[in-house]
Amino acid sequence: MRTVVHALIALVLVLAVVLPSSGQAGPLRIAIHRDEGSLNPYTYQSGYPGWNIMTLVYEPLFTPDADNIPQPWLVRRYTVSPDGRTWTFTLHSNLKWHDGRPFTADDVKFTYEYVRKHAHSRWTPQVRAIESIDTSGPTGLILRLGAPSSGFAAQPLADLPILPRHIWENVAEPRRFNDMIGSGPYRVAEIREGQFYRLVANEAYFAGRPKVREIILPIIRDATVTFTALKAGEIDTTSRALSPEVVGEFEKVAGIKVARGAGYASTILQFNYEHPLLKDVRLRQAIANTINTRLMVRLLLLGYGVVGSPGYIHPDSPFYNPAVTFTASKTKAVQLLNEAGYVDRNRDGIRDAPDGTPLRFTLLTLAGNPIRIRAADLIRTWLRDLGIDANVVAQEDASIIAQVWPDFDTCKGRRFDMAVFGWSAPVMNRTTSLRDLFHSDCRFGTINIGGYKNPEIDRLGADLAVSAQPERQKQILFEMQRIIAAEVPIHVLFYQDGTYAYRAERHNAWVYQKGQGILNKLSFINPPKP
Amino acid sequence: MWRFFAGRGAQYLLVIVLTVMLNFALPRMMPGSPLVFLAGEDVGFLSPEQRHQLYALYGLDQPQWRQFLTYAANLARGQLGYSFQRGRPIAHMIGERLPYTLLLVGTALILATLAGALLGALAAWRRGSALDLGSLGVVMLFESVPSFWLAMIFIAVFAAGLGWFPVFGAGTAGVALAGWPLLVDRARHIALPLATLTIITIPGIYLIMRYSMLAVLGELYIATARAKGVSERAVLRRHAVRNALLPVATVFMLNLGFIVSGATIVETVFSYPGIGRLLYEAVLNRDYPVIQGTFFIITVSVIAANILCDLLYPLIDPRVRQR
Numbered sequence: 001m002r003t004v005v006h007a008l009i010a011l012v013l014v015l016a017v018v019l020p021s022s023g024q025a026g027p028l029r030i031a032i033h034r035d036e037g038s039l040n041p042y043t044y045q046s047g048y049p050g051w052n053i054m055t056l057v058y059e060p061l062f063t064p065d066a067d068n069i070p071q072p073w074l075v076r077r078y079t080v081s082p083d084g085r086t087w088t089f090t091l092h093s094n095l096k097w098h099d100g101r102p103f104t105a106d107d108v109k110f111t112y113e114y115v116r117k118h119a120h121s122r123w124t125p126q127v128r129a130i131e132s133i134d135t136s137g138p139t140g141l142i143l144r145l146g147a148p149s150s151g152f153a154a155q156p157l158a159d160l161p162i163l164p165r166h167i168w169e170n171v172a173e174p175r176r177f178n179d180m181i182g183s184g185p186y187r188v189a190e191i192r193e194g195q196f197y198r199l200v201a202n203e204a205y206f207a208g209r210p211k212v213r214e215i216i217l218p219i220i221r222d223a224t225v226t227f228t229a230l231k232a233g234e235i236d237t238t239s240r241a242l243s244p245e246v247v248g249e250f251e252k253v254a255g256i257k258v259a260r261g262a263g264y265a266s267t268i269l270q271f272n273y274e275h276p277l278l279k280d281v282r283l284r285q286a287i288a289n290t291i292n293t294r295l296m297v298r299l300l301l302l303g304y305g306v307v308g309s310p311g312y313i314h315p316d317s318p319f320y321n322p323a324v325t326f327t328a329s330k331t332k333a334v335q336l337l338n339e340a341g342y343v344d345r346n347r348d349g350i351r352d353a354p355d356g357t358p359l360r361f362t363l364l365t366l367a368g369n370p371i372r373i374r375a376a377d378l379i380r381t382w383l384r385d386l387g388i389d390a391n392v393v394a395q396e397d398a399s400i401i402a403q404v405w406p407d408f409d410t411c412k413g414r415r416f417d418m419a420v421f422g423w424s425a426p427v428m429n430r431t432t433s434l435r436d437l438f439h440s441d442c443r444f445g446t447i448n449i450g451g452y453k454n455p456e457i458d459r460l461g462a463d464l465a466v467s468a469q470p471e472r473q474k475q476i477l478f479e480m481q482r483i484i485a486a487e488v489p490i491h492v493l494f495y496q497d498g499t500y501a502y503r504a505e506r507h508n509a510w511v512y513q514k515g516q517g518i519l520n521k522l523s524f525i526n527p528p529k530p
Numbered sequence: 531m532w533r534f535f536a537g538r539g540a541q542y543l544l545v546i547v548l549t550v551m552l553n554f555a556l557p558r559m560m561p562g563s564p565l566v567f568l569a570g571e572d573v574g575f576l577s578p579e580q581r582h583q584l585y586a587l588y589g590l591d592q593p594q595w596r597q598f599l600t601y602a603a604n605l606a607r608g609q610l611g612y613s614f615q616r617g618r619p620i621a622h623m624i625g626e627r628l629p630y631t632l633l634l635v636g637t638a639l640i641l642a643t644l645a646g647a648l649l650g651a652l653a654a655w656r657r658g659s660a661l662d663l664g665s666l667g668v669v670m671l672f673e674s675v676p677s678f679w680l681a682m683i684f685i686a687v688f689a690a691g692l693g694w695f696p697v698f699g700a701g702t703a704g705v706a707l708a709g710w711p712l713l714v715d716r717a718r719h720i721a722l723p724l725a726t727l728t729i730i731t732i733p734g735i736y737l738i739m740r741y742s743m744l745a746v747l748g749e750l751y752i753a754t755a756r757a758k759g760v761s762e763r764a765v766l767r768r769h770a771v772r773n774a775l776l777p778v779a780t781v782f783m784l785n786l787g788f789i790v791s792g793a794t795i796v797e798t799v800f801s802y803p804g805i806g807r808l809l810y811e812a813v814l815n816r817d818y819p820v821i822q823g824t825f826f827i828i829t830v831s832v833i834a835a836n837i838l839c840d841l842l843y844p845l846i847d848p849r850v851r852q853r
Contacts, residue, residue, distance in 0.1 A: 027704055035811065037616055045615070047572075119583045122572040175587070176617035193616070193626060194803035194811075196703035216704040220801045221811075224682065228690045229697040398562020398816065407563055408573040409581060426572075436575070447574040 058161035070158035084148030084468035151431035207528035237502035264515030308492030311481025435461030642731035650739025787835025
């Protein structure tokens, strides 16, 4: 008996030494870089990680899987009518709100109607396609659409989080409402504005017990401080991607692993299509031909990235058209310029247009982003080589937007020449992204900041929006990529990979969601069984 | 006397009115719009009607003069309004941040004033000595060091390197502490930002004290004191330092008003939840009401500090009283 006791004591002592004191028992600390409001659907701030954290608390009917394909989550089974207009769902029967009240189809109906009434930039447009919503019993739901919608499963189904009717039906000013009763695997336990959020696992979650019991999300504004805190063990991971130059360093730190995957955020050279010179496709092609994107990936991203596809779509996306390729050639660039009559007429080293206007442009770029500044500087050097003068101007975000995308409204025009710009990952995930990026009507081309116009693209874009069949969508998107590659309204420079460092002994079940990162619901809970 | 106060009162009122107008105008003169922060990242997919609806929700569709009148009327009733971004009353937001900032910047100001005045006085007293030249050199060095750089060095050496202090925050996040452990936790978190802020505040005060002291030491009454056989220590303490302290006291009182404005850079680097960071983030987010509210509070406290200075100065400098 005594030996058993001694052995037990020895074991405890050994374990106490071996296991770090802050082992699995303590909360998981994930630094985020900005305040995310009260984390309810009307107050969260950023797409990543804000939306991802918010959906741990408030859940959409579907959830994107690791490949970013929407899969039913709160829904046990569903059918779509052959014309693509009637969607019939059966919800899981054991869904509950955090306050214990049952989650029913009635809450879904309420939410879809609520966001229609109370404008939300993200969700109000998504529910526009819905003509009628009916429930049958607590778990049956039927949505009828006016026309088939290409991205309906992604948005709103896998995007719009459901609100509890019994709480929100009396809320007239959602943006000032700070209640946090959701249905998700985590409950909001504490918010210290400007300091941290504390989430605790919802032990009664219908799909099982979440993998981490408590999550603390400290807000650290500064990138260097974030990574220092990670190295010092004060945080376990962060929503910030490692910058390329420190990836190698972090891979060598004991206990830290780096998750790497495709990044869907793009860095592009944006042309102003309304500029009297840049509206000439030959000039845009010539400029694209001077830019060595392969070298950019090696030099600026140290290889942690993918060379831009000429049709915008990332090679890892299921909609990528591999037949559309582009290889820059300086000879080609010179040939294009000479043929189009852009030659140096006054011997000042800068080429001039046939009417004598010198090829001098301003190249805008974001002051806070060193990679974009260096990309702009490389472009300036290469263009100078060719006899084109690009003056790099780095400004803060709001100033750039004011020139490139006044009021975030493409209907309000633009006043710039060229800009090193970029779009976040969700733009790649939208089925209609190529229409949004290039449709000439500003109501559809909501992010067509260059003012590109092409009737063929407009027609394909309109067709795309109402195509519910993935095969048909693919066909249209392939054609659109071909046209964009030939017309160069933008020139895609690269997509930076996502590289996220984490302390493996604190949590090792991270799921890298393609194009985005490791901070998502799949890292904390396994999908429910149907 | 009353005339003097009435005159001052009118002046201060004018300053307040002007700053209220400036506070309103300045954020709106910045390029960019609060829309993206009202709407989130999907701002690009808004329809024109929704855009208008959002603007209307925040009164931003009104003409500027009407927005100003609404703002001024609310302010007159003591209401700072709601944050665009957080939807919370601004008074609450400022109220939450204020204790952190008062503790950090207030303590730094007191420590820096004591250290700066002491060092400045000693340096002037031993003018040309190793102490004087050495301290002058060190102070000049810190005068020219950017605060974020110093903060980063402190983090690298004392937090990440030696592990003596935490890297960020005002307290260990999400751990409920009370009593001594709480106090120790807070103290460990404030140590590095406080050290940074104190060190970068010392040079200004040191230089003022040193030059003021040098001027005083050249005065005839110092020579007189020495001539009548007053001991060196008494000359230093009773005759020189007390008179040389006047400009330092003025600067200290004026700085009191700015305590409220926080220390943006230090608070941001250390993720310390003070007013400076609130303001910085409000500017980044174009959260007009928060910018206005914070500036208003700062203005009021700077003016309050001025009034305090006006009232206290005659007590510490009898020459003013006789006017």
